[in-house]
Amino acid sequence: MSLPVLNEPDLHLVGQVRPAPAVAHPLLRACCVTVSYGGKPAVRDVELEIAHGRITAIIGPSGCGKSSFLASLNRLTDLIGGCTVSGAAMLEGHDLLAPGVDPVALRRRVGMIFQKPNPFAMSIRKNLEMPLKANGVRGAADRRDLAEQALRDVGLWDEVSGRLNQSALRLSGGQQQRLCIARAVVLRPRLLLLDEPCSALDPMATQRIEELLTELRGGCCGLDSDEESPLTQVVVTHNLAQAKRIADDTAVFWVREGCGVMIESGPTESVFTHPQEEETRRYVSGLQG
Amino acid sequence: MADLGTPAPPQTDQAAVSHWGDRFAAGVMWSVALGVVALLLWIVGDVLMGAVGGGPWAPGEGWWAYFTAEPRSLGVRGGIGSVLASTGLILTVCLGVALPLGLGTAVLLTETGATRGDARLARAVRRSLDVLAGVPSIVFGLFGSVLFCEVMGMGFSIKAGGLTLACMVLPIFIRAAEDGLRSVPEAWRQGATALGLSRAATLRRVVLPAAFPGLAVAFVLGVGRALAETAALLFTAGTVTRMPGSLDDSGRALSVHIYELAMFVNGGEAAAYRAATVLVLLLLGINLAAAAVARRYVLHVRPSA
Numbered sequence: 001m002s003l004p005v006l007n008e009p010d011l012h013l014v015g016q017v018r019p020a021p022a023v024a025h026p027l028l029r030a031c032c033v034t035v036s037y038g039g040k041p042a043v044r045d046v047e048l049e050i051a052h053g054r055i056t057a058i059i060g061p062s063g064c065g066k067s068s069f070l071a072s073l074n075r076l077t078d079l080i081g082g083c084t085v086s087g088a089a090m091l092e093g094h095d096l097l098a099p100g101v102d103p104v105a106l107r108r109r110v111g112m113i114f115q116k117p118n119p120f121a122m123s124i125r126k127n128l129e130m131p132l133k134a135n136g137v138r139g140a141a142d143r144r145d146l147a148e149q150a151l152r153d154v155g156l157w158d159e160v161s162g163r164l165n166q167s168a169l170r171l172s173g174g175q176q177q178r179l180c181i182a183r184a185v186v187l188r189p190r191l192l193l194l195d196e197p198c199s200a201l202d203p204m205a206t207q208r209i210e211e212l213l214t215e216l217r218g219g220c221c222g223l224d225s226d227e228e229s230p231l232t233q234v235v236v237t238h239n240l241a242q243a244k245r246i247a248d249d250t251a252v253f254w255v256r257e258g259c260g261v262m263i264e265s266g267p268t269e270s271v272f273t274h275p276q277e278e279e280t281r282r283y284v285s286g287l288q289g
Numbered sequence: 290m291a292d293l294g295t296p297a298p299p300q301t302d303q304a305a306v307s308h309w310g311d312r313f314a315a316g317v318m319w320s321v322a323l324g325v326v327a328l329l330l331w332i333v334g335d336v337l338m339g340a341v342g343g344g345p346w347a348p349g350e351g352w353w354a355y356f357t358a359e360p361r362s363l364g365v366r367g368g369i370g371s372v373l374a375s376t377g378l379i380l381t382v383c384l385g386v387a388l389p390l391g392l393g394t395a396v397l398l399t400e401t402g403a404t405r406g407d408a409r410l411a412r413a414v415r416r417s418l419d420v421l422a423g424v425p426s427i428v429f430g431l432f433g434s435v436l437f438c439e440v441m442g443m444g445f446s447i448k449a450g451g452l453t454l455a456c457m458v459l460p461i462f463i464r465a466a467e468d469g470l471r472s473v474p475e476a477w478r479q480g481a482t483a484l485g486l487s488r489a490a491t492l493r494r495v496v497l498p499a500a501f502p503g504l505a506v507a508f509v510l511g512v513g514r515a516l517a518e519t520a521a522l523l524f525t526a527g528t529v530t531r532m533p534g535s536l537d538d539s540g541r542a543l544s545v546h547i548y549e550l551a552m553f554v555n556g557g558e559a560a561a562y563r564a565a566t567v568l569v570l571l572l573l574g575i576n577l578a579a580a581a582v583a584r585r586y587v588l589h590v591r592p593s594a
Contacts, residue, residue, distance in 0.1 A: 076483060081408070108485035118476035121499050130494055131484040180480070187485060 027052040027232045028073070028191060033087035033097070035068040035077060042068045043260035046087070048251055050191065053230035055217055057237055057247030057268065061283070064253040065260025066236045070193050073234070074110040075103035091190065108135060111184035113194040117176035119168035119183075124151075124160050127168045128183055135187060150186035154178040154212055174205025178212060185216065185231065192216075194235045198242065210246050240284060244272060252280045336569055339562030355563070360530045363554045364546060369564055371532040375447060375540025376516070378533060379526055382451025383515050387458045391511070392504070394459075395466035400492060415464075422460035427520040429457045434524035445539040450526025454515045462511040469503015470496065502583035509579040513572055519544040543568050 026049040033046040043065025050056050058066045071077045072085045075096070088095045096106050119127050128147035137143050151157040156178050160171070168179055177197060184192060194213070198206040216231045237243055243250055250272070251265035263277045275281040282288040358368030398414060401407045433453025443449040473496050481491040497504075519542075527539030528549055541549070547564045550557035 074483060076479065079479070079482060081405070104485055104487045107483055112483035114476060114479065114483075116476060118474070118480040120477055120480070120495055131481075131486065134484070134486045134490045134494055183484060 025052050026050060027091065029090045030069075030073075031088045031090070033069060033072060033085065033089055035065060035072050036084050036086075037068075037080070038082040039084075041259050043253065043262075046262045048262060048265055050232060050234055051249055052232055053217065054248035055213060055233045055235060055246055056249040056251060057235050057243035058251050058253060059237060059240060059243050059283070060253030060260075061255065062238075063260070064255045066253050067195050068260070069253070069262075070195055070234060070236050071112075072097065073191070073193055074107045074112050075101075076107075076112060078103055108187050109189055110191045110193060111187060111189035113177070113180055113184060113192065113197045115196040116200050117173055117180050119171070119176050119179050121167065121169055123165045124168045124171070124179065125164040127179060128186055131183055131187060146186050150182040151179075153185055153216070154182040155208070156182060172205070174201050174208060177201060177205070177209060181209075181212065181216075188229075190232065192231055192233045194233060196236055196238060199238060206242070210242065214246055240286075244268060252277070252283065254279050254283075333569055333573075336562055336565045339559065340566040342559070342562075356567075359532060360546075363557070364530065364550050364564075365554060365557050365560050369543070369546065369567065371530055372541050372543055372546045372564070373567075375526070375533050376543045378447045378536060378540060379451045379454060379522070379542055380512070380515055382448060382536065383454035383458060384512070386452060386455040387462055387511060388508070390455075391459050391462040391466055391507075394463045395470055395507075396492065398463070398467050399470040400488070400496065418460040418463055421456075422464065425520075426457060426518055429453055430521035430524040432456070433521060438525055443537070445525065445527030445529070446537045447526055447533055447540045448536040450522045450540070450542070451536075453521050453525045454518055457518065457521055458511040458515050461514055462507050465507030465510050466500075466504055469500040469507055472503055473499045505579045505583040509576055512575055516568065516572055516575075517544055518542075519548050523548075543571075 028050040030046050030048045030050075033048075034041050034044045036042065046069055048056075058070065060066055068077070071080075073089055073096070075085075077083045077085050085097055087097060089097050091109065094101065096110070120130070122130065125144075125147060128150055129143040132143045132146055137146065148157065148161075151160065156175060159175065160166075168176065171179060177200075181192075181197075197213075198209050201209065213233060213235070217233060219230050235243075235247065247268045249266065250268040252263050252271065252275075253260055254263045254277075255261075256263075264271065264275065264280050271280065272284050275284060279288070355368040356373060357370040359371045360369060361367035394414065398411050401411070430453065433449060433456065437443045437449035437452050438445060441449075443452075477495050477499060478491055481495040482488075486494065522542050522545050526542060526545070528541050528545055529539040530541050530546075531538070533540040543564060547561050547568065550561035550564065554560075
């Protein structure tokens, strides 16, 4: 494993920020995904391609099923009583919504970051090492190295390296969220889902997270491999400016006939400047939503 | 808006009234709280005075002999060695059964419930537990005496007493353990699940450690209830003061010892006070120890909470 060299102690942008690949081939393809609660669909027939190595933003008003759709992609919907998901979501040739799929194994491939940072009530070190241990990384030295690498990946190492044994709950909100991202990234997911990752953070912390996400898109080290590989991300956000800043592609969800649907998707630039749908036009120009 | 220099008079009056009202209410609450503390001190003080005023504990030997010697003259003289041994064994049987069963049930009640059937089962279990928690201990004693002593043929024995106590302690322990587990934020369960932890791993690595302070409280409540119990043991563990040789022997718990001395033995008051002192100190010690463990743990894992 090659550790990146840090020139300045306060440098948090580790590694180079690479541009998103111009030619997009899908990492994940959602076909007819419908998420229902107690038989009533919250979001219906979503057809969406998530391009490999790019950041896709999902925007739209509250209650349009953005988060439900996101949660279905790593089967967190399984935890909710009365929630059913139909359709298919093909990740590298496998339908992750199929009944035979082991959701525990899937979630290691598809990570998730939540709105409110949720580090465990453990030390910073244990927050990173416990998931590694639970996912079968046996050697204590390996776990320590991977944890350090993950902290460097999210630019947290210089801030916390002297207090790894302190409780993670002592960190600021932004630091906690970066720790959560480190915790997810260290398992080397193929896809990272982020459900409004900055909505509980102040602007400065938000900026650092956004920088981090674009940088992770370029590549991060992790479990299983020494070489960096791009991290595809799907970000649900209420912050249109954020979508414009970080997303390569954007999908717009809307409520039609009391049910969430995806009304349009495409490169962020064209969705914001040449929206195809009237709702999108009004929403992105701030007239509605 | 009003000028800053002229505050409105009616508001001042109202503020003054509510100020005195606040003071009065605060005074009432303080005296009630002090009353609770005073009551505890009174009881402990009375027990201690009774024990100290009752003459030497074990004449001719060191004070520690009181904790090792067997009771003589129906417990008026001698020590409480065998009684302590019986108490410990009964408690061990009780906790050995109640802790795993109780923890398992509490986990079932909090960590499952995705399906409608689960929810219905949980509701039925919870309601049964609430009813069981309110059943008088004498009823548990009679139940245990019939089921364990007679039907299952254990007779008066430490085993039967411990099992009866377990039945009594279970509802209290489960509800308290459930509260402890429920206090673990849902976000941590979600987070652990999203990190590829199985349900078992989530429970073992995240939920149970985080719930530890609450589980310690549940443990103390259970132990306290078991140590203090008298009626349920009279009919099941019996009142024999001999040193128990096995779990099939009858044995006299500390609380039963106090009851017998106070009610049926002439001149037994001093000995009853002595035993009561031991019981009170034991309970106090367990409470403080559990509080210290829980506090230390909370400080370690949740400094900001």
